[in-house]
Amino acid sequence: LLDERARAAAERVRRDERLELARELHDVVAHHVTGMVVQAQAAHLVGRRDPARATESLAGIEAAGGEALRAMRRLVGVLRDTADAPPASAGTEQIAELVERFRRQGPPVRLRLPGETAWPPEVTSTVHRIVREALTNVARHAPHAGQVTVDVSQEPDAVVVEVTDDASGVSGVSAEQRGGYGLIGLRERVEALGGTLRAGPRSGAGWSVRAVVPHGRA
Incomplete structure (x- = not known):
C-alpha cells in the first residue's frame, strides 16, 4: 500500500510538471509569435518607402520563428510521453x-x-x-x-x-x-x-x- 501511494504521488508530480511545461510552452510561443507579428507589420510599413530595409524585418521574423519551433520541439516531447507519466524569463x-x-x-x-x-x-x-x-x-x-x-x-x-x-x-x-x-x-x-x-x-x-x-x- 505504501509503495502504491508513493507511485501515485510520483505520478502526480510528473503530471503537474507536464502541465507547468505546457503553460511555459504557451508563454514562449506567444512571445515569439507576438514579435513576428510586430516585425511583419513594421516590414509592411517600411517596405512602402524603402523595400531594402524591409528585408531586415524579414530576417528577424525568420529568427523568431526558428526560436519558437526549437522551444516547441524541446517542450512538447515530455507532453507526448504519457507512458512515463518560475517564470520563463528568469535569468x-x-x-x-x-x-x-x-x-x-x-x-x-x-x-x-x-x-x-x-x-x-x-x-x-x-x-x-x-x-x-x-x-x-x-x-x-x-x-x-x-x-x-x-x-x-x-x-x-x-x-x-x-x-x-x-x-x-x-x-x-x-x-x-x-x-x-x-x-x-x-x-x-x-x-x-x-x-x-x-x-x-x-x-x-x-x-x-x-x-x-x-x-x-x-
Whole structure:
C-alpha cells in the first residue's frame, strides 16, 4: 500500500510538471509569435518607402520563428510521453535574488554564475527551478549546514548546475526523503530537455544536486 501511494504521488508530480511545461510552452510561443507579428507589420510599413530595409524585418521574423519551433520541439516531447507519466524569463539576476533571500534565512551560500548568457527561456526557467528546489531541500532537511554552494556554469553545449551542502546526516531523514518529490518533477523537466539530473549524498558529508541542461546554442 505504501509503495502504491508513493507511485501515485510520483505520478502526480510528473503530471503537474507536464502541465507547468505546457503553460511555459504557451508563454514562449506567444512571445515569439507576438514579435513576428510586430516585425511583419513594421516590414509592411517600411517596405512602402524603402523595400531594402524591409528585408531586415524579414530576417528577424525568420529568427523568431526558428526560436519558437526549437522551444516547441524541446517542450512538447515530455507532453507526448504519457507512458512515463518560475517564470520563463528568469535569468541569472533572478537566481542571484533567490540565493540572497535564502542567505537571509538559512546557511551561508557561495554563488558562482556565468557572465553574459543567451539561453532559451525553457533553459533559464529550468535552471532557476533547479536552484530553488535544491535550496528548499537544504532549508527543510539541512538547516544546520555550515556552507552551501550554488555553481552555475556554461559549457559549449549545456548549462551545468550544481548545488551542494556540507551538512552531516540528519537523524530520521532518509536519502529518498532528502531528495523529495520536487526532484522527481525536476528530473522529468530536465530529461525532457535532453539533460540529466543526479541527486544524492556526497562523499564524507552533505548532499549534492547536479544537472546538465543542453542549451542548444553550441
